[in-house]
Amino acid sequence: MKVVVFSESPPHYKMASAIAQSLNPDELIGISPQPFKFTTQLYVYEKPDEDGLVDFISNLHPDLLLTGSVRRDRVIASRVAGRLKAGYIPDAVNLKFDNKLTVNRTSYSGIGISQLESSLPAVVTIAGTQLQPKEIESKMEKIQLNQGRIKIVNVKPTTSGANLATAQIVIGVGRGIGSKENVKYAEELANAIGGVVGGSRPVAAELNWVSEDRQIGLSGLRIRPKLYIALGISGQPQHIAGIRDSKIIVAVNKDKNAPIIDNADYMIVGDAVEFCKVMTGKLKK
């Protein structure tokens, strides 16, 4: 079996590599902008080009392409699947191969977990694994990707330095916090408690009350802190999908019937800003 690994994101590349190694394939090929040593053959590119990546990966004719699950990965993965008319399964949390491919993935915004089977060739994006890849002897080759039909004219990082993926305590703000100005009370609480602030997708990507790279949810970040505090977040399934792996979830909401109660350990019924002020005051003592 020929397995190819690709991800734009280093942590996702590691996850996909770990799963690829666990399959003990005859051929293991990686494509990355970084010199990772997890595959016997590695092709390193400098400038991403989606058409170029799809051309290059498709021309390798993988039996199985494993990618990460960040947005660029999903585009490359779905397109390679289309080019090869292969089976396509995104967001795998578990993968086995025994004559056929068996994959577990979350569905219904994270409320369900589905088991799927696919024939080969197949394309699978990896959303999570506890496996770690081993460093192996890797033959490295630099490649120039084809220039495609989509020209990148500007890239603006939205990174704010906060790392929600590894944070132990995360404070999430939703529309219910009221305004962009009010987010500072969440920041003060985060400082006092040793956490970082994130937000729901509307608050991050639409209203920009927090920076865009802090969006928590199905299509943004999936976090696994020991404590998640949801401030003025109603609890749409897309948001819950991003916080499901938190150990303890606290919700602060004016409406005690808000759907987030189904996914909260504790809910304080009240105003999010008042909560931040009182909690910050007590933690400082």
Next chain:
Amino acid sequence: MNIVVGFKIVPDDTLVRASGEKLLLDVPLKISTYDKNAIEEGIELKEKFGGKVVGITVGNNDKKSIREALSMGIDEVISVSSRNLDVYGTAMAIVENIKNLNPDIIIFGEQTVDSGTSGVPGYVSELLNLPYISNVKSLKIEGKKVIADRGMVSYVETVESELPLIISVGGEINTPRIPTVRQIMESSKKPVKEVTFELEPKVKVIETKPLVVNRKKIIIEANMNEAVDKLLEKLKEDGVL
């Protein structure tokens, strides 16, 4: 401008519940959340450039949801009924039914709320050999030229390309309109073409189980001072503070 919008009819994700070993999916249906943004974008392009917006939906052919898409301003819907299509089958069904429309632009929502694969637009782009721009949060079209901002979570990427192409959109690009009573009435006169499509899937769903995390669901109702004291006590007991 020939505009095609793909939308999916799904169980309302805010109503799907777990019951024992089963997911209760027998809930009211709706147009998947971001697919409404795709519909809105298609209608806005028609308002600006003229032409026609054809909607295509594959799988469930719920009449009420199709009426809603037509009420918003779609001119015509192709409703493909099928069972058990995977991403490959869905993409094939779409391509089979739109390839003769010569679309200038095909618009999809970036992720549905049921299977949420976000795979169909990319798959279709390859079958039709069209460029694909995913996760578009703002779109400008001048003549053949397309300029789009893509929300990639850790960065925003501005790209240029040319019609014809395929885009996927999220919730940031617009606010879907709510149809007027008159539009709802008139929508019943708009054409709905019903077709069936079956294809052996490459990916089969063996089973779906609820992913249940049991939460304590303790409601603390008191003045804020007492409520926070109580919460701090609980969080210490849980060992998270």
